[in-house]
Amino acid sequence: MVLYGLVGIRLENNKIFFQPYLPSSIGQISINNIKYQEAELSITIKGSGTKIKKFILNGKKQSIPVLSKNLKGSNRIVIEMQ
Secondary structure, three states, X not given: OOOOOOOOEEEEOOEEEEOOOEOOOOOXXXXXXXXXXXXXXXXXXXXXXXXXXXXXXXXXXXOOOEEEOOOOEEEEEEEEEO
C-alpha cells in the first residue's frame, strides 16, 4: 500500500510512473530494494505535497517522473516534492 499511496508508483504500458503524496508531518521517506524485472530501485522522497519539483535518477535530473521497463541493475531515485 505504501508503494501506491505515499510513493505513488503506477505500472502502465511497460513503464513505472511516479505520483507521490508526502504529508508535511513525514518530511522524508526512503524505500530500498524494490525489485522490478531486472532492476532494483532505492527511492527517497523529500519535502511534502503532491507536486514533483525534481525527479533524479542515478544522480541525473529527469524531465518526467517515469522509468522505462528496460531499466536494469541497481538504481537510485530521489524525488523532491513541493
